[in-house]
Amino acid sequence: xxxxxxxxxxxxxxxxxxxxxxxxxxxxxxxxxxxxxxxxxxxxxxxxxxxxxxxxxxxxxxxxxxxxxxxxxxxxxxxxxxxxxxxxxxxxxxxxxxxxxxxxxxx
Numbered sequence: 593x594x595x596x597x598x599x600x601x602x603x604x605x606x607x608x609x610x611x612x613x614x615x616x617x618x619x620x621x622x623x624x625x626x627x628x629x630x631x632x633x634x635x636x637x638x639x640x641x642x643x644x645x646x647x648x649x650x651x652x653x654x655x656x657x658x659x660x661x662x663x664x665x666x667x668x669x670x671x672x673x674x675x676x677x678x679x680x681x682x683x684x685x686x687x688x689x690x691x692x693x694x695x696x697x698x699x
Contacts, residue, residue, distance in 0.1 A: 633664050
């Protein structure tokens, strides 16, 4: 798993890549938690992710709940296999999602 964080003022972007398994969820949580009280815009860019486990999805869910009261969170460039997992878990109504194919349509 890779996590690349960039911050531009109160906008924080996390680029997530690879296999986000159970052992990676704690690392992700440790990266996300410190920015939740400062960010007003939080973006998770999933374009390089190949898998996400339910524990890592819970990290995103916790972030979403926090951001609901202080700003906006988006999960963008979501590959189809990851989108299928998110749909199976029933999180499509919770997250603001942009599929990876949406980028191609805008070009």
